[in-house]
Amino acid sequence: MKNIAILCSGGDVSGMNPAIKHFVEYALEKELTPYFVYDGFKGLIENKIVKATHKDVAGIINRGGTILGSARSKKFMEKKFREVAKKNLDALNIDMLVVLGGDGSFRGMDIFYKEQGIKFCGIPSTIDNDINGTEYCLGVDTALNVIKESIDNIRDTAASFSRAFVIETMGRDCGYLALVSALTCGAELCLIPEVEYDLKEYEKSFKKQIKNGRRYFIAVVSEGIKEESSEIAKWFEEKIGFESRATILGHTQRGGNPTIYDRLMAYKFVNHALDGMLEGRDESVICYTKKGFEYKSIDEVANKKYQLDDKLLSYLKKF
Ligand SMILES: Nc1ncnc2c1ncn2[C@@H]1O[C@H](COP(=O)(O)OP(=O)(O)O)[C@@H](O)[C@H]1O
């Protein structure tokens, strides 16, 4: 039997646990021996590598986060520590790794493969949905649903109290979560890092809306824009004349039980990862595009910055 391991690296997402569960099941079905690496690349270096069984993945399909733990490891950037990681894997005869993470993790694995010969398949996993080459990253749907729940709740109080609410979503420097949430939760204002804005340009239209009976405003703004969400709230008070509050959703967006879509995507990503490795793909990332699932090289994924789809961008509400 061949040995294969799985690890999580970078920001955790809801959907990792269903992926880990299916990894064990599908590996055993394919007559591979599955292993867990706890705490990402850090755990590879610290030898936290353990054989996995069906029992280890019982009752986890509905849980957010990752039972394996995730980490960002500075040591893995250094060759001498990657050599330690390789020694640890060799001792267990493991030469294949499935990595749930972002482009940084895949870049690290690419170096590890070229230098130490450990084959890998990357499964894009980040709530930011900011990996070039794939239209979907594991965890995004759950994060969007958490945001939707929060905005719907905030709308109740905003309408009752006649206030403006500025809701900040995560995304680092990518506005995907904010844009999709604004469109699907009916926000009056959406600000994202990819699009220049001038708040002055919204004043006339917002005042007109108030005259026409608008009782409250919902603004969805992304992490990474030029202003703090508290400053946008202040603008609502000072320039629009509306009492306002700012809510930063923060790490709530990384939790919650995985949606059906993320459970299904986890299943499909893992199937493709193992199939690809068994077919002899030694260093690939599975991307989901209009064509379906595709195996791409690390260069196709990590050499270019992710760009929001033009069609989606065209839906951004203007003043
Ligand atoms: N150039 C690199 N060389 C070796 N390891 C890397 C490299 N880039 C990233 N890594 C590893 O991948 C980890 C996760 O990368 P990071 O960019 O933080 O997250 P993400 O995978 O979400 O993009 C880093 O902490 C590091 O251990």
Ligand SMILES: O=P(O)(O)OC[C@H]1O[C@](O)(COP(=O)(O)O)[C@@H](O)[C@@H]1O
């Ligand atoms: O959990 P931390 O270290 O505070 O990081 C927060 C960052 O991680 C994210 O939640 C996810 O980013 P990654 O998936 O790229 O790690 C970002 O949206 C956010 O900017």
